[in-house]
Amino acid sequence: MGVGKTKRMPRAVREQQMLDAAVRTFGQRGYMAASMDEIAELAGVSKPLVYLYLNSKEDLFTACIRREARALTEAVRAGVRPGLPADGQLWSGLRAFFTHTARNPDGWAVLHLQARTHGERFAAEVAAMREEIVAFVTQLIAAAAREAHRDPDLPEREVAGLAEALVGAAESLADWANATPGVTAKQAAATLMNFAWAGLGDLMAGSPWPAPEESEEEPVAQAG
Amino acid sequence: MGVGKTKRMPRAVREQQMLDAAVRTFGQRGYMAASMDEIAELAGVSKPLVYLYLNSKEDLFTACIRREARALTEAVRAGVRPGLPADGQLWSGLRAFFTHTARNPDGWAVLHLQARTHGERFAAEVAAMREEIVAFVTQLIAAAAREAHRDPDLPEREVAGLAEALVGAAESLADWANATPGVTAKQAAATLMNFAWAGLGDLMAGSPWPAPEESEEEPVAQAG
Structure with a gap:
């Protein structure tokens, strides 16, 4: 079953195909309901080959969490434009985040829902990624505070809380x-930017954060 | 074992004691590691009595989630002062929320961590509570927008996103x-109020949300 096929392709490539199928299945069906049969079929390989490569359903799920966590943190880091002022950096990071989660809804469901609802081992994997992102955002906010020359008024603990x-x-x-039809990555980023940068008070007073003009090189992903 | 004791106390009271012990054990040990022996011992009853009253570990956990969810939503609703302007209502609601989570760290751990990490059945219980809170916050923000006469500029979808x-x-x-020693409920509420109402932009410019003077009738709980 499929042994002939697997020889034509390097193991790393085949493994990524299995992970693609697993992320989709875990994200859409949930960890418990997802079957290894289904994942193997979607990947176009035999079930024994999935076990040979990824060992067990638990290990396959762990590999999915790690791959999706790395992809998400890399997307956010790559999205932030270090040369911009603080609000521009935050905006670019949020755009990258929501574009990634909108384009990879199954990966996001694995990370934010499935990984946290099926035991402490998986929850710890995703907690490590979250800590990395919080640390990154903390740096951004602290840098913004330094930029504004207001460090003494914004103590470390307050910055950590804001992050x-x-x-x-x-x-x-x-x-x-991802659950609301028609909400785009850009709209989600703009809502959060309004909330985080301008605050509800400014919004109510009619002063949202002034989003920059749309630049052509950043296509907006559709959610869902 | 304990049968004599149980007769002295109405079932409802005894059941609440079991739930107290269960919330503490589930919150501190985690759902998987928590044992029914431990819960029975902490409640001062026999294990068969726990099974007689609450049926199974799953049902006991579900009862814990429901009780803690009800307590949290009631605390937030009771905390919000309807007569105040929008920011005052939000501040009073946030104070009530963080005071409740600081005073009931095990209940919060059950709701926000344990209930979401041990299967879809429990996750669905807590999702229902979350929807109720989001709906409540959506109403608050929509009312604030109406108050500010800016409804046409703050469409329904934007309000839902902000909530x-x-x-x-x-x-x-x-x-x-709850994980950071020395952070009080009031500090957590103030951090979020600064973030949500004034926004990072105003914070950086040195204009945090002006918190009202501390009133004596609202003691601040210590976290942790």
Whole structure:
């Protein structure tokens, strides 16, 4: 079953195909309901080959979490434009985040829903990624505070709290954007930017954060 | 074992004691590691009595989720002062939320961590509570927008997104406050209020949300 096929392709490539199929299946069906038969079929390989390469359903799921976590953190880091002022950096990072979660809804479901609802081992994997993102956002906010020459008024603990708030808001909005037909990555990023940068007070007073003009090199992904 | 004791106390009271012990054990040990022996011992009853009253570990956990979810939503609803302007209502609601999560760290761990990491049945219980809170916050923001006479500029979808962002930020900060020694409920609420109302832009410019003077009737709980 498929042994002939597998010889034509390097193991690394075949493995990525299995992970693609697994992320899609875990993300859409949920970890419990997903079957190894289904994953093997979707990957176009035999079930024994999936076990040979990835060992067990648990290990396959762990490999999915790690790959999707790395892809997400790399997308955000790559998206942030270091030369911009603080709000521009935040905007570019949020655009990258929501574009990634909109384009990879199954990967996001694996990370934010499935990985946290099926035991502490998987939850710890995704907690490590979250800590990395919170640390990154903390740096961004601290740099913004230094830039504004206001460090003495914004103590380290307050910066850490703001980063937690921002990351929690982004996670919640990514779930919402992916579950709400017609919400684009750009809209989700703009909502969060309004909230995080301008605040509800400014919004109510009619002063949202002034989003820059759309640049052509950043196509907006459709959610869903 | 304990049968004599149980007769002295109405079933409802005994059941609440079991739930107290279960919330503490599930919150601190995690759902998987928590044993029914431990819960029975902590409640001061026999294990058969726990099974007689609550049926199974799964049902006991579900009862814990429901009780803690009800307590949290009631605390937030009771905390919001309807007569105040929008920012005052939000501040009073956030104070109530973080005071409740700080005073009931095990209940919060059950709701936000344990209930979401041990299967879809439990995750669905807590998702229902979350939807209720998001709907409540959506109403608050929509009312604030009406108050500011800006409804045409703040469409329904934007309000829904802002509510998701605010709830996600609050969840994230409650985890952080309970895990960070010395962060009080009031500090967590103030951080989120600064973030949500004034926004990072105003914070950087040195204009945080002006918190009202501390009133004596609202003691601040210590986190942790």
